[in-house]
Amino acid sequence: MAVNGGKNETGLVKLKCSVQNYDWGRIGYDSRVARLFEKNCGGQIDEKKHYAEFWMGTHVSGPSFVDGIDDLSLKTWILQNPRVLGDVVVDKWGHDLPFLLKVLSVGRSLSIQAHPDKELAGFLHKLHPNVYKDANHKPEMALALTEFEALCGFISSEELDVVLETVPEIKEAVGDACADPILTVNNHNGEVKEERDLRSIFTKLMSVDREVISKALSRLINRLVKENETRQLTSKEELVLKLEKQYPNDVGVLAALLLNLVKLELGDGLYIAANEPHAYLNGECIECMAASDNVVRAGLTPKYIDVKTLCSMLTYKQGLPDILKGVPLNQHVRRYTPPFEEFEVDQCLLDQGASVVFPALPGPSVFVVISGEGTMLTSACEDRVSEGAALFAPAGTEVCVSTGSGLQVYRAGVNSMVLLNP
Known part of the structure; x- marks a missing residue:
């Protein structure tokens, strides 16, 4: 998208994204997160360092920036161009992206944790703002990129x-x-x-x-x-x-x-509501969530733990969680829709020479290319994309994705049921 003097054309915004180096992440080039980050930003990878999460969104803990414009964050750009969110999103969530898209490379277990609901998140943020960084809830969903294990x-x-x-x-x-x-x-x-x-x-x-x-x-x-x-x-x-x-x-x-030990195969999805205990154990996944970084921990971690809060907030619901298989939209795209308003995720797998159209929606989307190379075409421009590319698509943007050699792309957007039935 051309950005000039506050004016913009409908098209795609290429993003430079953030990485998180948590101790549970995979090390060096063994981490898909590291490889995506290197290709996305051209940064040097430390082969002794842990690369855990690749973030695409506006959250203050790991903001994305508009490629080609120094120091212009996606959050600031959206504030300058709020129409890119669409009326439904602005009316419901204000002038910010309501979801956060990530890629995770899990080398060892994350903490046993849960995410607070909105009421508790607001209370914890007010009480301990240095620990609980925002006042939002954090329902989330993981889609397996490899065999993936979790407690849930x-x-x-x-x-x-x-x-x-x-x-x-x-x-x-x-x-x-x-x-x-x-x-x-x-x-x-x-x-x-x-x-x-x-x-x-x-x-x-x-x-x-x-x-x-x-x-x-x-x-x-x-x-x-x-x-x-x-x-x-x-x-x-x-x-x-x-x-x-x-x-x-x-x-x-x-x-x-x-806790339940859950094993996901490639393409399986697992969603986690507020106040449910879980811990990712091993593997790599796409993760999408409401735009929050609130975590209450009580085990398997050297980080700050809050046993009293965790034990009091849990639902204590028993039994195996639902595993999402996704709903095919066409021969190339499968949609995963959790019972949360803020987000859904599409998996797009294109074979050699294939193409697919993502129809225009009344809300924004974020795309990430996991592997392969190809093109993403809108009415305004055509972008060459390859592994590590992350792009923001404004509301109302139709995107045609094509490839000559094969392409694996994921799209995160606001739950379509909210967009189409506001």
């Missing part, structure tokens, strides 16, 4: 019974007085207040002294190492051994046994 949501009541019966180290940590009533009531098919029971177990576990946790973990790890000589460990048991090496003496290793 609490295990069922039946599975909880099994854990309490077969992992004595948890009972030892929380105390028989906390665990035994749950087993007794469940085994006699009595009326079970599932949320209360689970809340009691989880809160007690997360609040136990570090010395108690250290001893319980030592016994658990020693037992699993010995049992591994005579039987095949379960996926959860193998995960416990792996997590303990990453985060020795961390309560999150035990807490992982209370």
